[in-house]
Amino acid sequence: MKKEFEVISKIIKNNKRVLDVGCGDGVLMEYLKNNQQNDVRGLEPQKKLVQKSIAKGLSVIEGDAEKELSQFPKKSFDYVVLSQTLQAFLNPEEVLNQLLRIGKQTIVTIPNFGYWKVRLHLLLKGTMPVTKNLPNEWHNTPNLHMCTILDFVNFCEEKKIKIDKSFCLTDETTSKITKNNIFFKNIFSQLGIFLIE
Amino acid sequence: MNSEKKNIKKLIITQSLELDCGKIIKDFPLAYETYGTLNKNKNNAILVFHALTGDQFCANINPITKREGWWTTVVGPEKAFDTNKYFVICANVIGGCMGSYGPTEINPEINKLFGTTFPVITIRDMVRAQRYLLDHLGIKKLLAVTGGSMGGMQVLQFAALYPDMSHSAIPIACSASHSAQNIALNELGRQAIMADPNWKKENSSPDKGLAVARMAAHITYLSKKGLQEKFGRKLQDKGSLKFSFDADFQIESYLRYQGSTFVDRFDANSYLYITRAMDYFDLEKQFKGNLSLAFKNTKSKFCVISFSSDWLYPTIENKEIVIALNACGANVGFVEIDSDKGHDSFLLNVPEFLKTLREFINSTYSEINK
Numbered sequence: 001m002k003k004e005f006e007v008i009s010k011i012i013k014n015n016k017r018v019l020d021v022g023c024g025d026g027v028l029m030e031y032l033k034n035n036q037q038n039d040v041r042g043l044e045p046q047k048k049l050v051q052k053s054i055a056k057g058l059s060v061i062e063g064d065a066e067k068e069l070s071q072f073p074k075k076s077f078d079y080v081v082l083s084q085t086l087q088a089f090l091n092p093e094e095v096l097n098q099l100l101r102i103g104k105q106t107i108v109t110i111p112n113f114g115y116w117k118v119r120l121h122l123l124l125k126g127t128m129p130v131t132k133n134l135p136n137e138w139h140n141t142p143n144l145h146m147c148t149i150l151d152f153v154n155f156c157e158e159k160k161i162k163i164d165k166s167f168c169l170t171d172e173t174t175s176k177i178t179k180n181n182i183f184f185k186n187i188f189s190q191l192g193i194f195l196i197e
Numbered sequence: 198m199n200s201e202k203k204n205i206k207k208l209i210i211t212q213s214l215e216l217d218c219g220k221i222i223k224d225f226p227l228a229y230e231t232y233g234t235l236n237k238n239k240n241n242a243i244l245v246f247h248a249l250t251g252d253q254f255c256a257n258i259n260p261i262t263k264r265e266g267w268w269t270t271v272v273g274p275e276k277a278f279d280t281n282k283y284f285v286i287c288a289n290v291i292g293g294c295m296g297s298y299g300p301t302e303i304n305p306e307i308n309k310l311f312g313t314t315f316p317v318i319t320i321r322d323m324v325r326a327q328r329y330l331l332d333h334l335g336i337k338k339l340l341a342v343t344g345g346s347m348g349g350m351q352v353l354q355f356a357a358l359y360p361d362m363s364h365s366a367i368p369i370a371c372s373a374s375h376s377a378q379n380i381a382l383n384e385l386g387r388q389a390i391m392a393d394p395n396w397k398k399e400n401s402s403p404d405k406g407l408a409v410a411r412m413a414a415h416i417t418y419l420s421k422k423g424l425q426e427k428f429g430r431k432l433q434d435k436g437s438l439k440f441s442f443d444a445d446f447q448i449e450s451y452l453r454y455q456g457s458t459f460v461d462r463f464d465a466n467s468y469l470y471i472t473r474a475m476d477y478f479d480l481e482k483q484f485k486g487n488l489s490l491a492f493k494n495t496k497s498k499f500c501v502i503s504f505s506s507d508w509l510y511p512t513i514e515n516k517e518i519v520i521a522l523n524a525c526g527a528n529v530g531f532v533e534i535d536s537d538k539g540h541d542s543f544l545l546n547v548p549e550f551l552k553t554l555r556e557f558i559n560s561t562y563s564e565i566n567k
């Protein structure tokens with residue numbers, strides 16, 4: 001399991017109800033179900049991946065988060081997880097509002113556009129950055145609303161969203177983001193992981 | 198055909214059952230078939246509900262019609278519901294014409310066939326009758342209840358009536374309440390039967406009317422694309438149009454054939470009663486307009502399946518079931534299978550569908566045996 005999921009699973013307490021939005025082939029869900037006795041559900045737009053998850057005995061619903069989240073009742077999950085997809089929605093703010101409504105707490109991870117390699121790529125090469133975390137070209141990227149760790153923190157502040165925990169990830173190393181180090185973390189991290197409510 | 202019908206396995210239900218119409222029935226037959234072996238723990242049983250024109254013979258060769266069972270794509274040795282591993286039960290619904298209490302049985306009050314003196318039954322009545330079969334077989338909790346189309350409606354009704362009697366529920370290509378379009382299509386079929394002068398006549402049956410009903414219904418089970426690809430404007434055994442009303446086109450000939458073979462195996466009055474039951478089905482209304490109340494107590498894990506080209510029970514209607522299940526926090530997965538084969542997809546060899554069924558049932562079974 002990738003490091004990001006390790007960090008997420010450590011945030012999630014045992015025996016809790018979890019909704020994984022954009023759950024892919026269900027790797028995180030499977031881990032949570034088998035190792036932390038979490039009651040997990042998933043939402044995933046790609047049929048093939050939904051079928052894979054159902055085959056593993058996971059309860060995944062085929063559907064698009066921008067349309068489907070409204071069906072879930074208020075605070076019906078202890079945690080809602082959204083891994084590296086916020087930037088791909090047409091209306092990320094609305095999706096985020098839905099996540100915050102459904103979950104008692106929400107875990108959001110974002111690929112950091114402020115990472116130094118991304119900055120350097122644009123600065124030196126003059127073309128849209130392509131990195132390990134952002135592998136697509138400008139014309140085929142699903143990412144419509146890229147942001148940086150700093151952008152996301154500022155956004156939460158502006159919308160009065162409480163950040164309970166925040167971590168950043170560079171290769172295999174995890175560290176905490178604090179008020180004092182955020183400027184540097186915004187340069188040296190590939191990924192931001194936030195527990196918000 | 199009738200002599201062989203005597204060998205049909207039947208349970209005579211001695212308890213009294215109050216039908217939704219108010220009539221109380223007792224000592225009535227429920228014809229059923231089983232495939233595979235019930236294991237020691239009695240936890241490998243799958244109850245399959247059949248659709249409008251189905252019967253209890255879902256696997257192998259149907260001993261009455263000598264044709265393949267209606268769900269041989271799914272049920273049998275090495276199939277998605279592997280009968281080497283699972284015990285599959287299927288009963289003929291009441292109202293049906295394959296040995297269960299229905300219009301082709303004798304009405305003891307008049308000592309004649311029921312015909313149209315048979316009471317109007319509902320999906321709920323069908324499911325409650327089948328519940329007795331589980332008692333008879335000594336099964337307290339099923340591994341799964343499943344079925345497509347009207348079979349799916351029975352799955353939903355079963356889940357609502359008996360929230361703790363099945364580990365899982367697989368409603369396929371169905372709806373929680375019959376749509377106006379579907380009521381309209383059923384009414385078309387019924388009117389075709391009732392317009393036949395042989396309807397309600399002793400010693401004759403409205404074959405023409407029933408065949409037309411079947412032809413119309415059959416179109417609704419396919420998709421425009423599927424029809425176009427299979428038939429297009431191809432002519433039947435001829436090089437050019439004949440300027441007559443014979444079956445010039447292959448599609449006409451195909452439908453006529455479907456109609457004519459159907460009347461050999463199905464009873465027109467059963468068709469009336471069962472389509473009526475489908476039309477009356479409104480699970481939402483049963484629960485005061487809130488579908489999720491139907492599933493409030495359910496312990497079953499759901500896997501809802503729809504097909505992309507099904508316009509009779511479209512994905513959106515299947516999704517309403519998913520939404521209701523989600524609203525009450527039930528355990529539900531959902532997938533729409535890509536297929537050009539229309540509503541009939543659930544009966545046909547659609548690999549992704551069969552794979553989903555197989556893997557869902559296997560994972561559920563290993564979970565309960567963990």
